Amino acid sequence: xxxxxxxPKFRVLKTGQSxxxxxxxxxxHEYMYWYRQDPGMGLRLIHYSVGEGTTAKGEVPDGYNVxxxxxxxxxxxxxxxxxxxxxxYFCASSSGQGFSGELFFGEGSxxxxx
Amino acid sequence: xxxxxxxxxxxxxxxKEAVTLDCTYDTSDQSxxxxxxxxxxxxxxxxxxYQGSYDEQNATEGRYSLNFQKARKSAxxxxxxxxxxxSAMYFCAMRRRDDKIIFGKGTRLHILP
Numbered sequence: 127x128x129x130x131x132x133x134p135k136f137r138v139l140k141t142g143q144s145x146x147x148x149x150x151x152x153x154x155h156e157y158m159y160w161y162r163q164d165p166g167m168g169l170r171l172i173h174y175s176v177g178e179g180t181t182a183k184g185e186v187p188d189g190y191n192v193x194x195x196x197x198x199x200x201x202x203x204x205x206x207x208x209x210x211x212x213x214x215y216f217c218a219s220s221s222g223q224g225f226s227g228e229l230f231f232g233e234g235s236x237x238x239x240x
Numbered sequence: 241x242x243x244x245x246x247x248x249x250x251x252x253x254x255x256k257e258a259v260t261l262d263c264t265y266d267t268s269d270q271s272x273x274x275x276x277x278x279x280x281x282x283x284x285x286x287x288x289x290y291q292g293s294y295d296e297q298n299a300t301e302g303r304y305s306l307n308f309q310k311a312r313k314s315a316x317x318x319x320x321x322x323x324x325x326x327s328a329m330y331f332c333a334m335r336r337r338d339d340k341i342i343f344g345k346g347t348r349l350h351i352l353p
Contacts, residue, residue, distance in 0.1 A: 157339060159341060161343070166249075166345060167345060168246075168331060168343045168344055168345035168346045169331065169333075169343040170343070171340060171341065171342055171343075174339065174340065174341075176339050182338075182339075182340075184340060185340075185342065214283075216285065218285070218341075220341070222339065224273075224292075225271065225272060225273030225292055225293070225335045226273055226290050226292060228275060228287040228290060229275070229277075229285070229287065229333075229341060230287075231284065231285035233283070233284060234283055234284075
């Protein structure tokens with residue numbers, strides 16, 4: 127049972143480098159989300175998608191881009207990484223059955239920007 | 241702005257006691273969903289319980305119950321008979337009509353033996 131898989135799990139970047147985090151889910155969920163978790167800040171929504179080909183901004187979208195070309199994949203890109211983007215990133219998916227579909231989370235990706 | 245507030249950054253509770261974790265939310269939506277998640281020190285996120293805004297009964301899942309007071313916009317999590325394994329971060333979350341799902345800052349619960 128794969129569920130939600132994030133790659134890579136760990137990454138160290140230098141300021142200004144770019145990278146892409148991949149989230150893949152095998153539950154045929156319509157809704158996918160990217161969060162970042164920082165100490166004392168809880169989980170903050172970066173971007174989300176309500177279906178293949180759609181994306182929408184969350185609470186902290188600046189410096190990130192996303193794409194959902196296939197239903198099962200949701201990519202998070204950092205075009206020019208900054209130290210402020212050092213964080214743990216979580217991807218999650220939901221069936222979106224009304225309001226009750228709970229989030230299924232990946233294991234997280236720890237990103238360090240030097 | 242619609243948001244979730246968890247006013248207890250940390251709590252210490254004796255094993256086997258009941259504990260209430262506070263959550264208040266701010267929304268102008270009439271329809272929404274409320275969730276609680278647990279994050280142990282290992283880092284994974286675990287879904288605990290759900291409450292819909294139109295549900296008349298408080299949700300329960302085993303030792304977890306959600307004390308939902310719609311007029312006060314509160315959705316407190318109650319854990320009965322706490323166990324050592326309940327030590328973790330707990331997050332309250334809300335699903336909005338625009339399908340955004342936002343989280344509070346969390347409460348770190350410590351269960352004392």
